[in-house]
Amino acid sequence: MKPGGIELRWAYVAFGLLASIDVLVGLRIVRRVIWQPGTAAPDVPVLVLLLLALHVVLLWLFKRVRNMVRYDQHLRAMYEQELNFAQQLLDASTEGLVMFSTEGRITYVNRRAAEVLGHPPEALLGLTSFQLVQPEDYAASEEQWLQSWSRSGEVYRMRIRGAQGEWRQVRVTVSPRWHQGRMVGSFGSVCPDDAPPL
Structure with missing residues (x-):
């Protein structure tokens, strides 16, 4: 799997959860305002669970992306250091x-x-x-x-x-x-x- 493939898949999961939350919120608004004004929607617990799951996934994804960025920066710093060293060697030849x-x-x-x-x-x-x-x-x-x-x-x-x-x-x-x-x-x-x- 290419670097970042796992993170990309989980990003799709997060977007899917966000879309599910949007649908449920929309249904809840329609139900409360138009169909059953003043009654509590039964899908509130599901909505809360989806929100919690989304936050967990986003926190995990953020940590992975942060680690990837730090690792990439470390590699770039090492590469630039080696490149500068090689440049010094060539110029001293x-x-x-x-x-x-x-x-x-x-x-x-x-x-x-x-x-x-x-x-x-x-x-x-x-x-x-x-x-x-x-x-x-x-x-x-x-x-x-x-x-x-x-x-x-x-x-x-x-x-x-x-x-x-x-x-x-x-x-x-x-x-x-x-x-x-x-x-x-x-x-x-x-x-x-x-x-x-x-």
């Missing part, structure tokens, strides 16, 4: 790390990668590699990008334009990124390329 979406856009870049590429980290987010390479390298860059989806650990050499307009030669190692058997992007490492220029 001496290797330049970059993550790409399935469209080839940069979704994450650590500090070292930003230094190698010559841009602030926030300026690189959302960009594609085609926006950083020389126009004459577009065809080769596109071919390399397509190869990165089928091969893991491929090494490419690229010329990247820095924030000041200077050209930098870098070496990029790219591998596909998988999640639950589905390719969701790619990740790579970048470093300065000390080989002779392309």
Whole structure:
């Protein structure tokens, strides 16, 4: 059963009890006002029992929902803590790390990668590699990008334009990124390329 399934079923029970109470109250009003003014309705004990049952169910449901919300908040806090820790580890790495979406856009870049590429980290987010390479390298860059989806650990050499307009030669190692058997992007490492220029 999905999380919250029991609570949802009991919520339906509570709504059913509320509907029953509404019907009984309506009948009682009609009986007292129109049919038998001044007489006591015999369904009062049933109405009281339904009200008590409804309060018990609602109290139980409230406790369950409260516990679920607190547990969810606890999980979210732990997740954010682990995410912050992983972020610190990646940013402290001496290797330049970059993550790409399935469209080839940069979704994450650590500090070292930003230094190698010559841009602030926030300026690189959302960009594609085609926006950083020389126009004459577009065809080769596109071919390399397509190869990165089928091969893991491929090494490419690229010329990247820095924030000041200077050209930098870098070496990029790219591998596909998988999640639950589905390719969701790619990740790579970048470093300065000390080989002779392309």
